[in-house]
Amino acid sequence: MGPFSLVSHIFFQFSVCVVTGHEGWQGWRWSSGREGSEEAESQWPEEWAEPPQTQPAPAHSLALRRTEEEEEEELEETAQEKKLRLAKVYLEQLRQQEEEKAEAREFEEDQVAGRLKEDVLEQRGRLQKSVAKEIQAPDPADIRILRGHQLSITCLVVTPDDLAIFSAAKDCTIIKWSVESGRKLHVIPRAKKGTEGQPPGHSTHVLCMAISSDGKYLASGDRSKLILIWEAQSCQHLYTFTGHRDAVSGLAFRRGTHQLYSTSHDRSVKVWNVAENSYVETLFGHQDAVAALDALSRECCVTAGGRDGTVRVWKIPEESQLVFYGHQGSIDSIQLINEEHMVSGADDGSVALWGLSKKRPLALQREAHGLRGEPGLEQPFWVSSVAALLNTDLVATGSHNNSVRLWQCGEGFRQLDLLYDIPLVGFVNSLKFSSAGDFLVAGVGQEHRLGRWWRIKEARNSVCIIPLRRAPRPPAAGS
Missing domain, CATH: 2.130.10.10 (YVTN repeat-like/Quinoprotein amine dehydrogenase)
Structure with a gap:
């Protein structure tokens, strides 16, 4: 196993441990890639001989992972992508504001319609409010x-x-x-x-x-x-x-x-x-x-x-x-x-x-x-x-x-x-x-x-x- 493959493999297994909450990695002695793949593999914990059972990750771990991923995405996004993201956020805010204004207009129109109806009934002499x-x-x-x-x-x-x-x-x-x-x-x-x-x-x-x-x-x-x-x-x-x-x-x-x-x-x-x-x-x-x-x-x-x-x-x-x-x-x-x-x-x-x-x-x-x-x-x-x-x-x-x-x-x-x-x-x-x-x-x-x-x-x-x-x-x- 080459050095690059070994590093990738170790990173993958470490990610699995973080996600699953596995504690086996704490007692594992990290070894340098220069010591050879065989020595590294000999230090691999026996309990990892088989793939660990997948368990639900704690909520704080998921939140931490999401936060890290969002930060990485923000670091990796280009200026053009950032402009696009901010534009989408702005458009969503505008949409919400328009929906609120539409609801307010509808409420006012209902009130005006109700008042006009009362005025018409009053002019006709047939208004009867229930009080x-x-x-x-x-x-x-x-x-x-x-x-x-x-x-x-x-x-x-x-x-x-x-x-x-x-x-x-x-x-x-x-x-x-x-x-x-x-x-x-x-x-x-x-x-x-x-x-x-x-x-x-x-x-x-x-x-x-x-x-x-x-x-x-x-x-x-x-x-x-x-x-x-x-x-x-x-x-x-x-x-x-x-x-x-x-x-x-x-x-x-x-x-x-x-x-x-x-x-x-x-x-x-x-x-x-x-x-x-x-x-x-x-x-x-x-x-x-x-x-x-x-x-x-x-x-x-x-x-x-x-x-x-x-x-x-x-x-x-x-x-x-x-x-x-x-x-x-x-x-x-x-x-x-x-x-x-x-x-x-x-x-x-x-x-x-x-x-x-x-x-x-x-x-x-x-x-x-x-x-x-x-x-x-x-x-x-x-x-x-x-x-x-x-x-x-x-x-x-x-x-x-x-x-x-x-x-x-x-x-x-x-x-x-x-x-x-x-x-x-x-x-x-x-x-x-x-x-x-x-x-x-x-x-x-x-x-x-x-x-x-x-x-x-x-x-x-x-x-x-x-x-x-x-x-x-x-x-x-x-x-």
Whole structure:
């Protein structure tokens, strides 16, 4: 065996020992190639007479070998090969960056598409966001009670920015409250009859209020047939609208405008332009005193017809109306859920969900607040107020059975399921959700807002702020 062949053979066997972890080489005395191949072969360990059994190499040995091989490759590669390798690494980085950008664009496009879909549904009046199931059971200990009125609260509104609440009562006063601190920001006092030069205000029960969607104007109506317009920020009186021939029972601004709708016990609906301090027109159709009114963005409004047993949709440009039947008693409260659906409550104890394309209720919940009276003579608790979180499936109702109830509207508004009972003692005469849906405001009194049929002495005339907390959503798959 020549010197070159012997060196190659020794290197090969040494490599095998390193890979297999064989320790036999440690006791082997290396010999010089000058001593001859025979002497070298005589020093070859006997245990290497046969090829050793291949065993898995330890992980650190493989890692060491890979590192050495990579270093050798880097040393052996030419400048051209290095440029090629670096170019491949750079291209791989660019590919990964483009993939990440594509994923981000796809996510943004999905978000935009979802928002556009919501906008289209909202414009069509058919948007129904599912939020009711996310609402956690309100804790009675968290309810904040604001006291300042001497008599029963009759109505209230929440400013569009959710920072303030306006409440009005049978004591003829209007109070502006801070939502954060619960303090009074301003009080519009009762006006005395027949006194010249007095500050403007109401001299009879305030029955309804409305605030414009930009938060600029506040409108209030009373039993003395007057509608007073205020600057919402400063509570400064601006105008007084006259024209109704009986108590003003409902007010609503058209969203995005300063067009005001009003209704009255004189059975009429009137349209006003607040920005121009002008009267527009009057619509007739109800057969009895109208109890409530609401409106959204479309040039129309809805009314609860009280004892005439109808709900009506007024199309202002066409000067036409749609008539809906469903309740068996006086319909005392109504609110739009979206442009195509609404909820109403009556003194027969029922709550109804309506669609503008159907003359009958899509869903009707009878005895929504239970029964009262002696066995065999039970009567349902009147539904004195309703509220809906705009474009969602969440609805609230109030009565005098010592509770406010939260409901979930089913798919297509064809079902009404009870979620929670929130204890509140007294007549719940008004309910309003905040724009963000993080709290519900209730106006509570000892008496019903429209009369004195009963008196609940243990009740406190107050504004109650009910926090609405949502359960955390489970993390998305893969996040």
